[in-house]
Amino acid sequence: MENILELQQVSKTFSKSNFTLDHVSFSLPYGSIMGFVGENGAGKTTTIGCILNTIAKDAGAVKLFGKEMLDTDTDIREKIGVVYDGDNFPGHWTAEQLSKVMQGFYTNWDDALFCKYLKDFQLTPRQRIKHYSRGMTMKLAIAAALSHHPQLLILDEATSGLDPIMRDEMLDVFLDFVQEEDHSILLSSHITSDLEKVADYITFIHNGRLIMTVSKNDLVYHYAVMRCKESQFLALERNDIIAYRKRDFQIDVLVADGKEAQRKYKDVVVDHVSLDEIMLLLVKGERV
Amino acid sequence: MKGLLRNNIYGTLSNAKVFAGFMILYGIFGVAVISQSVQIGYVMIGIIGFSVSAIIVAKNEFTTKWGKYKLTLPVRRADIVKSQFLNQVIWLLAGSCFVGIELGLSWLFHGCLFDQPIDILTLFALAISMSLFMGAIFFPLFYAGGEEKGEVFWMIAILCAFGIDYTIVTILNSMLEPGITCILCGAAALIVSSLAAFGVSYMVTIRIFMHREY
DSSP: OOEEEEEEEEEEEETTTTEEEEEEEEEEETTOEEEEEOOTTSSHHHHHHHHHTSSOOSEEEEEETTEEOOTTOHHHHTTEEEEOSSOOSOTTOBHHHHHHHHHHHOTTOOHHHHHHHHHHTTOOTTSBGGGSOHHHHHHHHHHHHHTTOOSEEEEESTTTTSOHHHHHHHHHHHHHHTTSTTOEEEEEESOHHHHHHHOSEEEEEETTEEEEEEEHHHHHHTOEEEEEOHHHHHHSOGGGOSEEEEOSSOEEEEESOHHHHHHHOTTSEEEEOOHHHHHHHHHHSEEO | OHHHHHHHHHHHHHHHHHHHHHHHHHHHHHHHSOOHHHHHHHHHHHHHHHHHHHHHHHHHTTTSTHHHHGGGSSOOHHHHHHHHHHHHHHHHHHHHHHHHHHHHHHHHHHOOOSSSTHHHHHHHHHHHHHHHHHHHHHHHHHHHHOGGGHHHHHHHHHHHHHHHHHHHHHHHHHHSOSSHHHHHHHHHHHHHHHHHHHHHHHHHHHHHHHTOOO
């Protein structure tokens, strides 16, 4: 058993909105962080809903810790920490009350650890959550998700409300969390710079379809974008092209191996590519 | 279940504290004046009011992501429903205690203000029955019809509960001769029918909630 989370051909259709999550498959190995990237409405939250059983999938399988999680599998949910975007907890509670409630849910709830996080994140335990700033509520949610010693963290846009300094702090917390070999994180975000810092794998989703899952090292060291003129583009082998996008006077072409492309097409400029640019090319460009 | 009950109690407390403040003032007034109408109002408002505070918790959970978040916690969906029904019973009992204390004090100072003491039993039966019917109607509607329509559903639930109890009482009054038997049968019918509805509603709500998506 080497994957903490596996999705096999997961599908879900919402007839009212006409959105379909279309046969999504990926796996998250133990000890790693997977960035789950896609534009708003791409299907990230629906996928997470299918993983956590808040949404019933139409087809496919989701395995957590090697097992399909049913409603009765509370022992599996003991090992998962979740953070949603926005207000996770009732506003009239205090962090202290939240801890008391959580103690009743989790057998492994660690009040001392929760208090430590509150202190580290500079959160006041007796202040009502509705008086917290957005950043503070997100930090509280992260503290709550970590304080029952989970093995898997599922974070749905958990860093989106935080300023760059807070985000950096949280990313350090996530990196610290995956120091344990059996800990993993699925981090859905459209802030690609965060994922560039911490993720081991990146999964791209667009319009309910999984475009690709790739290791970040591959993306950083191998993927590249070729800046082609029309004539240069026409001369490219189709197999080398992952996606391309026509701009005013050039065509940007995403390739899986920049060095090989440079060797093969000597007169074309080959640049390093950021996650943002990859996302733009995959979403707005055309795929071959 | 402990976490769910704590969650519901904390949720209800914020509303119930305000309502309890109002009931204390109303109770002081009720003890101070000699009025059967005030006592009837106190029993009905007290028991039903605390029950409303309890069912509103379910609605409030969906103004944040907490309602969805709870599904990711180590609890079964059936337990979430069970805790909400239990919470309503807990607050119904709390309301009954509140009302009982006020009636007791009033009796202590002024004697029984009702035509006969057994009328108090009928009044309690009516208020408890209305509260149970209200919960029995609210929860399945709430989960089947959508959390965003919570306010409308609890108003519908109160009106329907009143309508059902009124119908039961009217039928029994037409069938039985006035007297102690009629009063006792009426009270029993109200309690038994509302408990049965509460039980059936509990099972129906679980079935509905098992298929809800968030």
